Amino acid sequence: xxxxxxxxxxxxxxxxxxxxxxxxxxxxxxxxxxxxxxxxxxxxxxxxxxxxxxxxxxxxxxxxxxxxxxxxxxxxxxxxxxxxxxx
Numbered sequence: 001x002x003x004x005x006x007x008x009x010x011x012x013x014x015x016x017x018x019x020x021x022x023x024x025x026x027x028x029x030x031x032x033x034x035x036x037x038x039x040x041x042x043x044x045x046x047x048x049x050x051x052x053x054x055x056x057x058x059x060x061x062x063x064x065x066x067x068x069x070x071x072x073x074x075x076x077x078x079x080x081x082x083x084x085x086x087x
Contacts, residue, residue, distance in 0.1 A: 003068050006079045 001008045034042050060067075 004075055006075070006082075 001011050004011070030042070033045070
């Protein structure tokens with residue numbers, strides 16, 4: 001949100017929707033998964049999900065600045081087309 005303040009409100013809404021969807025999926029599938037495979041596979045699966053999310057976070061930490069610089073022209077063009085300010 002700090003990098004692209006012109007769309008900060010939209011980002012908050014998208015993050016809230018994605019978080020709600022992920023939480024719904026987890027709450028609806030954990031019990032059937034547990035009953036089908038047992039606790040070992042359940043915790044292994046969720047552990048792998050955590051490791052993947054940490055790896056994604058590290059990728060953003062390492063290459064995020066480069067990605068934001070690459071996206072900046074498109075972002076400013078979007079703001080101009082939308083009629084917003086260019087910061």
